[in-house]
Amino acid sequence: MEIxxxxxxxxxxxxxxxxxxxMLVQMKxxxxxxxxxxxxxxxxxxxxxxxxxxxxxxxxxxxxxxxVNNAKIGAxxxxxxxxxxxxxxxxxxxxxxxxxxxxxxxxxxxNIFMATVWKAYS
Numbered sequence: 153m154e155i156x157x158x159x160x161x162x163x164x165x166x167x168x169x170x171x172x173x174x175m176l177v178q179m180k181x182x183x184x185x186x187x188x189x190x191x192x193x194x195x196x197x198x199x200x201x202x203x204x205x206x207x208x209x210x211x212x213x214x215x216x217x218x219x220v221n222n223a224k225i226g227a228x229x230x231x232x233x234x235x236x237x238x239x240x241x242x243x244x245x246x247x248x249x250x251x252x253x254x255x256x257x258x259x260x261x262x263n264i265f266m267a268t269v270w271k272a273y274s
Contacts, residue, residue: 167198171196182250187248232263
């Protein structure tokens with residue numbers, strides 16, 4: 153079961169890399185105003201959502217659920233939903249407004265920092 157958890161965690165990290173990488177690829181296009189939502193952004197967000205739910209579900213199924221920080225998971229889910237909403241609203245547009253890509257980047261970085269810095273101290 154530990155191997156499966158680590159494989160799912162690896163895919164979760166690949167999802168965040170895809171999400172952030174899809175935005176970093178667009179950095180050069182920000183100068184010309186020709187940015188768009190690339191498939192890597194959407195695929196990364198979906199991968200994060202599915203693998204994140206799988207990780208939390210596995211924690212509860214294996215009895216480690218009492219150690220799951222529900223506030224942290226809830227906050228990370230809200231941030232990911234905000235990423236989804238912004239990305240879906242702008243997915244079909246030929247070019248994005250100037251605030252869209254920086255907002256997605258900030259939300260992605262917030263999600264990364266919540267995952268790594270937010271620890272349950274007792």
